[in-house]
Amino acid sequence: MEVIQSVLSQLSHFMQAYYSAIALSMVATLLVIYGDVFNKRLKRLVSPYHFIIRTVVFVLICAFGYGLLTVFAAPFIKQLILMIPHLYRGISIIAVFLLLGYLAEHRRYI
Structure with a gap:
């Protein structure tokens, strides 16, 4: 159990300097995945x-x-990341990116 905690802690520590970039990439990925849905609705709204x-x-x-x-x-996403206990931040970030990949696959972007 101590080995797992050590690996999780090292993973979180490694990502610590990149939380801003990670948060930015999460927001950008969500915009890529769902931006076309919003644009279609906006197009329908302003078409007349x-x-x-x-x-x-x-x-x-x-x-x-x-x-x-x-x-x-x-920055809001970065603050959410910082609310996660340090031990679980790294694995949580990986889980979020896997979820974003699943959502992209579900929307046929991959």
Whole structure:
């Protein structure tokens, strides 16, 4: 049991310097997986409007909306990561990425 705890602790310690990048990649991956769903709904919502309005809304959402979501959600995800006990952080991060891979496979991205 002590060996397992040592490995989990080393894994968490190794990832410690990369929590910000890990959180950013989680947010970006979620946007890639589910961004098209949001874009389709947005397209349906703005389809009755003029071309210029549709274009402006699309640019605002894709350029600024997704960017702001990434900038503000990544620190929040990092704080969630930091709430996990140190011993389980590394394995939890791996589990989240496996879940994201499953979700991507389920949506036929892989």
